[in-house]
Amino acid sequence: MKENSIVNRYDVVVIGGGPAGLAAAIEAKKHGAKSVCVIERDKELGGILQQCIHNGFGLHIFKEDLTGPEYAERFIIELMESGITCKLDTMVLDISEDLDLQILNTYDGFMHIKAEAIVLAMGCRERTREAVNIPGTRPAGVFTAGTAQRFLNMEGYLVGKKIMMLGTGDIGLIMARRLTLEGAEVRAVLARRGYPGGLMRNVAQCLHDYDIPLMLRHTIVKIIGKERIEGVLVARTDEERKPIPGSEELYECDTLLLSLGLIPENELSKGAGVKLDPATGGPVVNESMETSVKGIFACGNVVHVHDLVDYVTDESRRAGKSAAYFVRKKLKENGLLIKTEPGKGIKYIVPHLIRVDNLNKSLQLFMRVREVYPNSRLIVKADNEVIKKSRKMHMTPGEMDNIRIDPKILQQRKPAILSVQVKREEE
């Protein structure tokens, strides 16, 4: 796509053209932002969806079972038709607190852009071997699952024939199946905890259906091989996920795939002075997905890692709409402000703050639990009063939970704090 006229000022600039950025941009335009610009570092829109050629996308949003590229395409077509500017193959180098962006590409060169509002939608990155500190040599053949996915699905190359996998994130599970279909032998998938990190449906469809062994409570304590990986030492783990000495066993392999979780990528956010939540690794946001910096919004995996793209779309629509409202000065900045607080068993809650006057129909709180909870309840309290109980058959850190709150209750009770905790049924 050619960028003919150089415009240096936009109502809303969206950073990232993946599912979050696409939905936010479309929604910002729909709700009255006059000029919207999406900045995407890759050569095409769609983000990581483009390498997710498996199905299972769109079940909530479209009530259809789509592949990643199909899901992305629906938004890309809508975006193209709505008069939104796209800058592809373009990197944002810096954002200042007064919403000045430094951008770089081969066709505009280096330039500054001024935005009235910014939506952060940069997504996340994968945790590496080094981030979890696996000792041993540093041979070729150790890939994060997403990198391997890019090589296979975007570039058409295989990464190895005899595969070991550490970690049970969703991308990893899907890659175990994908590599099997390409004729590789996936020897085992190891989970350091007693339960898998990804969705149960992926464990069933990607491992069980293909007879790939899932070894719970195991980890890798050493990588072996000088130039290309030749094997890994596998050990059992104790309750604290620490390897048990003496339980090591050698597994030969020519490839190690890592699926150890995702980390929101917030280097740009930090540069702009956006406050982050250590529990999510993403910005602290309010009901409108606005960050601690006025006029900077955030959505998708840059805020917290989602399991389903459908939820990313929902959240990003809210961010885009809010950014447009902000530009049109329709976003309320005062009034009752409630803090959310993760209680017992809850790792985090998004949003972190609620300005009640901006709520219309209902408020949805998204959260993850700290461990596996079979047959339990989520208890919501406004200050010390229980305002909602929700029965959950099975909660696991690998699956995001959510709960809806009626804004009227908040308006009536005007609590300072809204907390959620887990209660086991027998307690």
Place this chain on the structure above:
Amino acid sequence: MYDIAVIGAGIIGTSVARELSRYSLRIALIEKDNDVANGTTKANSGIIHAGYDAKPGSNKAKYNALGNPMFDELCEELAVPFKRIGSLVIALESYDMEKVEELYNRGLANGIPEMRILGRSEVRKMEPNLNDEVVGALHAPTAGIIDPWELAIALAENATENGVELLLNHRVTAIEKLTDGFDIRTSASGIEARYVINCAGVYADEINNMAAAPYFQITPRRGQYFVLDKNTGSLVNSVVFQCPGKMGKGVLLTSSVHGNLLIGPDSEVLDDKDNVETAAHRLLLIKEAAARTATGIPFNTMIKTFAGLRASPSTRDFIIEESKETAGFINVAGIESPGLTAAPAIAEEVVRLLKATAGKLKKSDDFNPLRRKVIRFMELKDHERVELVRKNPVYGRVICRCENVTEGEIVDVINRKAGATTVNGIKRRVRPGMGRCQGGFCAPKVMEILARELGRDMQEIVNEGKESYILSGTTKGEQDYEGK
């Protein structure tokens, strides 16, 4: 026949080759691996030591003191980042102050300038993030930091620009003395040279033994490190050592020249000269030791750990001499710490030794000491950025998002002399893959650029060594599916 064969393209071999390229000589720089700086040079602390550690009168003391002041001009000529940030040896107990004084006196004997012994309050003023227990310290402002592989790569490039022939993938297997020189057999081809300079690092004893009787051994002594994310380096303002002890010079804490915090090393004698594995229990010891220097080390921002091997000589001192048995064969061996600091002075000494045995050397008329700077886009000012991309649009594409490295920078270091041919070769030259994602996002793009620029297939691109293949084939095509 070559006039000179330099064996080993680490920091010593490249320094020697570049120094010799000032003269009208035909020089071969022979390296077993597929890139320069691939051994000890790529995995050490990167400190330009002030020079108070070594025993007065030793080669280590002499060449450290001579080498340190040479770095400003050398790095200026070669356009290599170098920062003289000074060093502190801190005392954590009152009895450590005796050691600090001992080092101070050694430094005086070695002729080290500007050293001072500081009390607690002065140390705290200089380094507010150190632990409260610090009693005092030795301050040596002439110490500095550098990326050792960047320097070796720059030296190799400048040497080859000045006519040195770099022979990669040539592992020396045998050396035979001829009447007027040497026949060097390698894994690739035979090389004849009048003089041989042995700069083979941990293998220097084996190379010596091919040409002369054994008279020293090199023992690999492993050290391990942590590297934290960029901008963590600001935790300390200088290189902070603990008092020397069993672990070598004492675990240090320093910013790298690129702003990463570097923590390590330990010291462990091994018998395997290729063993650069990291080990969990050793890293834990380093972590604990470093916590005595500063408690606020942000280990949660860790980018990687690594291990390197020191080439420790049985003589306990640098061996820089012509073989007594084999004339024309010069050993530069056992160059462990402070070898990086000593390298430029050692290179000058090698020229003196060569003149002593070969007679007068003729200076080359067209030696150019300057190396073209590698443009780092992020270090440019706004108007320079605009100008650069206008002239060369390939600088407008960011390949590495963690370190913001552009395609222009990558293409540049592939197409230079002694240029990169591997993914890690690119990483060491311009840093894609050095950051938080460790190459997860940029490695496929870096491979594409390498394949394009070198005219190779993607599948031929290796990570580091010749056997370190990354891709194992292509995915199934339509023809692979039944019914098609």
